[in-house]
Amino acid sequence: MNAPLIDRYPLAFKLYPYARSADQDVATPARHPVVIVGGGPVGLAAALDLGLRGQPVVVLDDHEGVGQGSRAICFAKRTLEIAHRLGAGADMLAKGVVWQKGRVFHDRDEIFDFDLLPEAGHRCPAFINLQQPHFERFLHEAIERANAGGAQIDVRGKNRVDAMQADHTGALLDVMTPEGGYQIHADWLIACDGARSPVRDMMGLGFEGRVFEDNFLIADVKMTADFPTERWFWFEPWFKSGSSALLHKQPDDIWRIDFQLGWDIDREKELKPENVRARVDAMLGADVEYELDWCSIYTFQCRRMEKFRHGRVLFAGDSAHQVSPFGARGANSGVQDADNLAWKLDMVLRGQAPESLMDTYCQERVAAAEENILNSTRATDFLTPKSSVSKAFRDAVLSLAQEFEFARPLINSGRLSVPCVYDAHALNGEDALEGPARTRPGAPCPDAPLGNGFLLDQLGPDFTILSIGAGLEGTFDVAGQTLRVVAVTEDEAKGPIAERYLGGAASAVYLIRPDQHVAGRWPSADVAKIAVALDRATGRVTHAA
Template sequence: MIHDRYQLAFKLYPYARSADQDADAPVRHPVVVLGGGPVGIATALDLGLQGIPVVVLDDHEGIGQGSRAICFAKRSLEIAHRYGCGQAMLDKGIIWNLGKVFHDDRKVFEFNLLPEEGHRFPAFINLQQPYFERFLVERVRQAQAEGAPIEIRGRNRVDQVEVSDGGALLTVATPEGPYTIEADWLIGADGASSPLRGMMGLDFDGRVFEDSFLIADIRMVNDDFPTERWFWFEPHFKSGASTLLHRQPDGIWRVDFQIGWDVDRKTELQEENVRARLDAMLGDVEYEIVWTSIYTFQCRRMKKFRHNRVIFAGDAAHQVSPFGARGANSGMQDVDNLGWKLGAVIRGEAPETLLDSYDTERVHGADENILNSTRSTDFITPKSKVSHTFRNAVLDLAETNAFARPLVNSGRLSVPCTYDGSTLNTPDALEGGPARTRPGSPCPDAPVSDGFLLDGLGHGFKLLAVNTEVPQGALPVVSVSTESDPEGALAQRYLGDATTAVYLIRPDQHVAARWSSYDAQAVSEALSRAMGKV
């Protein structure tokens, strides 16, 4: 029997009647978020921690079934840490550094993702999506107790949306009948099938890959597999054209089998057929099947993520293949980008046109992810005899030749996006500065005297002063010295060939501008640009 362990106490926000259902006229809210997945809850958390009232409407009452996304990148953990729940995710997750690539029965090579020293978080953790979502919801509960104006309404399904220049009117179905509310701003975080996108007559552009993967989450009784990522091309056990093995918390292992396009899904999901594939792979190993599913992947996005006062994020806006862990991680970067901008607009600190930069920056991020994801998928699932021959030749070379190993693509893993060319950037004025912290870049962490650099850079614009004095003024100043980091990580990441530096850091911890020394006028102009006023 296949057990579903994810049907646990994850019914976190059961239906409860709201005051809006008894109102004589539709109640208007500053922000309404459609969808209670990680992107929707993170959006509500970001805005609520800014003091902006937000209502989440979810047609479910909690966290969905199945492990789904399992690889969460360092940047997602850093964002969650700024919200107050990153450490809990790290404590629960499985840290993995070593990956091994196999072809048939041979190990081609291995790679180590252990990041350079001086970061609070590792490159990746494995953590089932239900846990990731639960930690976000638990942080919402804490924030609510602290006064954050966040409301999550379970079993509130949006059936109709009327969009206008001033917002949206929503018809919401509940177990006790429908009601209507209004929103100044509507955020579509309602997943890949996005009912909101459909109601607005919007669609994706992109590519659907004609292949299918069978997922099996299993618990092995005698678990002696190492905590590593193993990927087989054309595995000798013949359970699929390729196979991926990952460890998860609670003794659960994820196995992905590439099973082809023309398959009978119902037949493939029968327990005896799932076990036949697993038995061929694992041999004489006792295991329990926890959850199974079949997915077909695609690399697509909407043409625009912002449609006046309706904004899309996460899978509702873009979809990628699972190879490289770019789905949920890119969704968290959407939230990271959108939250501070929408907050600034609502507070009247920035013009509405600032939100156009959300569209351009995150479309750029989506295109980058789609490009990498498409390349990974084309390598894993070659669709012609020529591409298949090339793929296998690369694998053969990589076994004994290091130069060929970068060509092996079993999923280029997610990294945060750099917004090169963004209108919010001020031209670089730090001569000899490191390329990795140029304007538009996400700030890399580094050790400082009282912990880690990123701890001081969240929530609002900041000036980062490295080895120099900056007067306290309209912006908070974070002063650091390379003397506090004898290993040199801070100097390497923020100085390069320079001896002093001043950075203007956005609320999402991306670099807006940098100089060799403080100039009040230059900072003022850069801040105006970063707020979309120039």
């Protein structure tokens, strides 16, 4: 390639200006344990996680910061919990607009409303809305804080990967900079380079799936309005600005409006400010004052790579899987990829787990991607019926839903992102507790109040033992390792933590993975059984699952 480095998009924040690296002045390519391609939300989250675990990380991005445009705006509870573990969650919560309720309308009528987090006792809300540039900026600020504390995360702006050779030792990369090219060797390469992933193309790997024949117009408008901070969705809205419409509040008085335009449109014409304004005016009323902040038209696809691991190259986020925006399953699932990947790769790099542990990254996150694609495809098929009979059923559901409750669960304006439960996966250990289904092995730990704070904050970055009325405290030695114990005394074992982790059981011991998924659970501490589960959860001993 060797094409000049020209920005493909204007920046919202210049976070990592180009600076010459010592790697550009050496005769033989420098070797790095981990190189991440792409400094978006997924690449930065992976870099931060690995860096906080003590791994030196190089991030290569062909720009010098975050592109303009709100893009992904809905960040889900699980993503915020991960961001908290990484030290970026508080900033996001402070800036973001918290929401958990939504309303669905048909024409003029409100058909029903929903609440995504009807229970209390969680540190993080169901969702915040936050413009993607801020999300990335907060991750980058957390990286700078981590580096000040000794982490070695080297984010290199205007470093574009132009060619690569991958083999069983990693990948040799040709990197282009404003001062010319250089090479580096990555023992492990993580491709977080987006839906059009150049790494995927350079490796000749496929990305199969379905294209949906529809166009959606995003209009971000700046206005002061007193709509509640809820997700409002219209099917066939009375204001006729699209065959569906979505209204969402973002920080700084910005409102996201989406209009469904159909397939056969003239993009350039639709993007003209006067035409966007005509649609917005019809929705808000001609007397409402606003400014157009950002507009974009998107189409989408639901597709994924067959495998997310190819030797020592790992794919995460949009490079590995792509969904429709309805359900906020894109950036959220990508951050969860990073969450799943980082602790595993850290253990492999330290020699504490075999390389085959990375296959479970692929298995677990392919399952999550399948779940996301399924939900996303179903939502899209409801929004964009693909045949007249499909439209007839959709319209029948909408027309029945206001009067008859049974039809409401059939209405699908997007099933919003929840983390995948890794049911029946190879790393899952024993479930010897008659406990609640939501905390079975493979499930992400639900948060609960504990002491003056919350359970998830106390779980930490490593394998942890959660003892609830089981008499453990301090540390727990198992299979030659010392695990930290989060102790909940019998007196504390009531309310949400008891409901979520004990159910009918009198006491419980949980083995919890570094990504806060349950590895195994028992009514009491049995060292031999926990040792088996720990060996299994780290891929050191594999069982036929």
